[in-house]
Amino acid sequence: MPRQRLGTDHLSSQAAILDIIRAAGTISRVELTQQSSFSAPTVSTVVRRLIDEGLVVEVGHGESTGGKRPTLLQLNPAARFAIGVHLDHGGITSVLSDLAGTIVARWKRPGIGSQEPPEVVDRIAADIRDNLARVAVDPERVIGVGVVAPGPIFQHTRMTLTSPFMERWTDFPLASALEDAIGLPVLLDNDATAAALGEYWAGAIDVRSTFAALYMGSGLGAGIVLDGTVLRGSSSNAGEAGHLCLDMNGPQCWCGARGCAEVLGGPQRVVDAAHDAGLALTGGDVLQDFAEVARAAGRGEEAAVAILRDSARYVAVCAQALANVLDLDLVVLTGPAFALAGSLYLPVVQQHLDATFFARESHSVEVLISSNAPEAAAIGACSLVLQSELSPRRPGLRAVEVALAAGS
Amino acid sequence: MPRQRLGTDHLSSQAAILDIIRAAGTISRVELTQQSSFSAPTVSTVVRRLIDEGLVVEVGHGESTGGKRPTLLQLNPAARFAIGVHLDHGGITSVLSDLAGTIVARWKRPGIGSQEPPEVVDRIAADIRDNLARVAVDPERVIGVGVVAPGPIFQHTRMTLTSPFMERWTDFPLASALEDAIGLPVLLDNDATAAALGEYWAGAIDVRSTFAALYMGSGLGAGIVLDGTVLRGSSSNAGEAGHLCLDMNGPQCWCGARGCAEVLGGPQRVVDAAHDAGLALTGGDVLQDFAEVARAAGRGEEAAVAILRDSARYVAVCAQALANVLDLDLVVLTGPAFALAGSLYLPVVQQHLDATFFARESHSVEVLISSNAPEAAAIGACSLVLQSELSPRRPGLRAVEVALAAGS
DNA sequence: CGATCATTCTTAAGGTACTGAACTAAGTTA
DNA sequence: TAACTTAGTTCAGTACCTTAAGAATGATCG
Structure with a gap:
């Protein structure tokens, strides 16, 4: 029934x-x-x-x-809840959020590289059950699970992601498997896209605003929200700002192109540069090392500041590209990397936009750091579910609707 | 009444x-x-x-x-007609189109640089009346006039355009003035945006496609159409692909930024490079000179081919940026410059996208040359009127609706 | 302090757009 | 010719939204 x-x-x-x-x-x-x-x-x-x-x-x-x-x-924040799961190299970050996008519970588990997808799915499902019990949230009020990850996705088949870092997951029907395991509708999306929607939903952004969220985690991406609707493009892969070409003769990127912003100014580049500059790094994953660079910059170490400022210039050019193509009025910096070093990036991006945004005579582009930057992707995953259930959109939501229809 | x-x-x-x-x-x-x-x-x-x-x-x-x-x-193509006016440095190109976007009449007048805006408006109005009479189209069936021009626009005040080439027109209320002179609703928009819509309307593009039109006239721009709706952004200045930064240390652009695509690979750059290479040019306006370079390339002159191919590489990177940000499935090359040299640009752009488009594993991006490239902007101006009257969209049409409301 | 007015919100009645079910129209197939 | 298939229409019902009028609640002022 x-x-x-x-x-x-x-x-x-x-x-x-x-x-x-x-x-x-x-x-x-x-x-x-x-x-x-x-x-x-x-x-x-x-x-x-x-x-x-x-x-x-x-x-x-x-x-x-x-x-x-x-x-x-x-x-009424407690009226409904959603679960957001962020799959990333560093680990699986999950949150339980209420209707307002406030985090009610959060948990983090080790990375997904070592285990087989079915095992990971079982673990995710078990963790969700445990945590729902722990915070005593009525499961009836949980409307679904959003799962996000970096990289290009094949959403129309309800399959999952294909990025070179997640080879194991190619061709694994993540959404349906998780739905079977947990008994809730599952939506799948890109992490940056989700983060943007999360910013819109939890960040109380105006319905009519035209904004993009630049997301920097282990990579660099963007999510775009226009009039409250996520811009997905033809295959839900819109917003790949990390693969804007900023130097036609630049180094090769794993995506196949040259001079991608991510290669030139992304987190990995920051870590590599820090290494080259002789900064002591623990050599953990990208984000841990990036955090050390950010802390060094925070202490005023000039080499670290210079490296991050250099990265910020590339991020600024990405923001400029997005702003010029989409005529934005707001850019939000979000994701764990900006949570760590946003205060250094923000002024660089803002000044660059003030000086170079094409329609700046008409209006300025505001730049903000998300207040939920560390867990932006996971919160965004919740927002995917909340919006699709509570405030569904007609256009542009094809993929989500497909997933919902199949999952109901 | x-x-x-x-x-x-x-x-x-x-x-x-x-x-x-x-x-x-x-x-x-x-x-x-x-x-x-x-x-x-x-x-x-x-x-x-x-x-x-x-x-x-x-x-x-x-x-x-x-x-x-x-x-x-x-x-029924003859059911309604619209007039499209393209203001550009080279002259004022106007067309009368039917419902299907087919050109019924076209006329061209000298540039707008020398005259005062009120005089130009009177001339445009007179030309429209003359040409309607000439082809015996019932004025009752003409639903409006679309006026397009390059550059950033301040549409919310019904004012006109601000580009360094059109200083005289800053602060001149073009739309209202023309409405008074001709007695029809007038819509104002960017030329590249209009060209994209024209391609959608007259080019029989599928309702659900996600596409951009790269427009090269005297400058380089883009129009974006998603699900049949023009993407305008917050101030109707979306799609400025010509001002994507492709070289952070590149030459200064008139827009204030550095290394813009337009400066590196736009028509002016082609002409300048041809000049430097010793090609004989008449020294007319940019497009006339560009046409000569294109003809030289058509004759097989290697220097000209090399120059255009170089330009095409920059255009290709613009297309890549648009495709990655918007997850496009179609890019249309249009405007007078591509009308002249599109056959040289097309393979370069197509190959570049095949090799570098981020989601190429998911789907390819098709590249086409518009069949209406020479008059794309003027036809697009017609389409603005046709769509706003016959197939109005809710979101994203703010500016047009303002204009229509004021003009009815 | 009571009459009047302003503002918020609800109730009631009517209109429009869309749908499912049943029907007509016009062909094909055996 | 009878049975079947596909195209398109008619009809009655439903859902949603609007205008018009009314009820509730508080401010204003003689």
């Missing part, structure tokens, strides 16, 4: 209203009518439905402006 | 159906139900409305597949 999927009916109106409430944080019904394209009665009934479903709660009253005081509305 | 705006009601369904008919060329109602998300009865009624409005006509029957033969539908 199919449990009724909440929020799937009354699609457009529910989704739009909920999204405005989410972005606003706290808002009255009147303001909703102004910010949405709906009339007051429609807002009223939609809000009542949202309240009945428990997704929204009334939280007191606002100031009067000469008449009745408005009733203020907010998301 | 307000004349009823056709196609503005019943928005979503009419627009969707009409768009599918346009893309298909010829199609039956049954196929429409398959390709759209509507039921057979809905398609039936919507099609009847379109036929009543004269936008669509029945054109015989298709082959039977074991039952009743399907009635085939087509756009």
Whole structure:
């Protein structure tokens, strides 16, 4: 007997209203009518439905402006939960987040390189069950699992990822396997894409903004969100800013091209440069070494600062490319690498955009560091699930819808 | 008394159906139900409305597949017309196009550098009237004028363009002035953006495709169309592929940045290089000189071929950047420069994408030369009007809607 | 302090768009 | 000619949204 999927009916109106409430944080019904394209009665009934479903709660009253005081509305964070799993070389980072994108629980397990995919899937499922029990969240309120990883993906077949670092996972039907193991719908996506959506969802970014999230973890990528909708492109591989060519005669990249931004200024390059400069590194994985470089820079070691600043110049050019192609008004720096060294990158990127963004006479491009940078990808994975279930979009969500349909 | 705006009601369904008919060329109602998300009865009624409005006509029957033969539908090209005006340094190119994007009339006038904007507006209006009379098109069937030009635009104020080549036009309210002069709604946009939409509209490109049009005229730009909707960004300045940075230490560009693709491989660079190589050029405007280089290459002159091939490498990297950021499945080369030398650029771009496109394991990126390359911008200007009136989109059309609202 | 007004939100009635089910139309197949 | 297949329409019902009017609640002012 199919449990009724909440929020799937009354699609457009529910989704739009909920999204405005989410972005606003706290808002009255009147303001909703102004910010949405709906009339007051429609807002009223939609809000009542949202309240009945428990997704929204009334939280007191606002100031009067000469008449009745408005009733203020907010998301009910505890109404639904989602699980986000980030597969990366360094390990599997998972979070349980509520409706507002706040982390309720987090756990991290060793990398995936050594085990076979089926074992990893079982481990992920077991960890999810354990952690749900630990924080006493009603499993009925968990609406799904988002799984994200770097690299190009073949989403239309519900297969998983193909990056040279994850060879083992090529042709393994991760989504369906995990669905079978855990009994929840599973969505699969790119980590940078997810991080961008997470920033939109949890970072209270305006519905109408045009922004990109530059994600730096063990690699460099970007996610793009336009009018609240993730830009996926024709095969869900949009946003590969790390493979913008910044030097036509540059070094070969693993992707097959030359002079990719990731090779010239990505985390691996930072670590290599630090090594060459004689900095003492533990020689762990890329991110651990990058963290040491960032700490050295934080202590004021000039070599480390110079290396990171050099990297920042390349990141800035990536941001410029994205801004010029997409006419952005916001760039968010996120991911573990920017969590460590964002304060050094931010001014470089901001100044570069101020000086070179093509339409700067028309408007500036704001640059921010995500407040959730370390777990951005995992939170983004949660947001994938939350948005697809609570605020589904018509265009551009093909892949997610396919996955949902197959997983319901 | 307000004349009823056709196609503005019943928005979503009419627009969707009409768009599918346009893309298909010829199609039956049954196929429409398959390709759209509507039921057979809905398609039936919507099609009847379109036929009543004269936008669509029945054109015989298709082959039977074991039952009743399907009635085939087509756009009625003569149902509506639009005017497209392309302002560029070399001159003002205008076309009158029908619903299918076919050129009915075209005219070209000298450049706009020497005259004051009000005079130019009067001349444009007079030319439009003359040419409508000449080809005997009922002015009632002309739904509007699209005006396009290179460079960044301030569309939200209905002002016009700001490029160093068009200083005179800064702060001149082109759209409103022309509306007053001609009595038709006027839309304003970037030339490359328009060219992309023109390619979509007149080039019968599939509704679901993700494509960009690289436009090379006197400069280099791009227009992006996703799911049939123009990507405009936050200020209608998206797609500035000519100002992607391909060399961080490259020469200064007029836009303020360094190493822009346009400077390194744009038409001006081709002309300059040809000059340096000792090719005889008449020294006219950029496009005329570019045409001579292209002809020289066509005759097999090695220096010219080498120069163009060099330019093509930069164009190819632009295409790669767009493809990687947007996950494109199609790149169209258009504009007068590619009309002249596209056959030389195309293989270079195609090979580069085949070798370096990030998601090439997932799908390839097709590269085509527009069949309307010489007048692509002007045809695109027509398409702006046609689409906004006949197949309006909700998201991303902010600027156009503002213009339409003000102009109705 | 009570009458009036402003503002917020809801109820009621009506219109539009879409759908499923049943039907007509027009062919093919045996 | 009868049975079947495919194309397209009619009809009644449903869901959603809107305008118009009303109810609730608080501010303002004589």
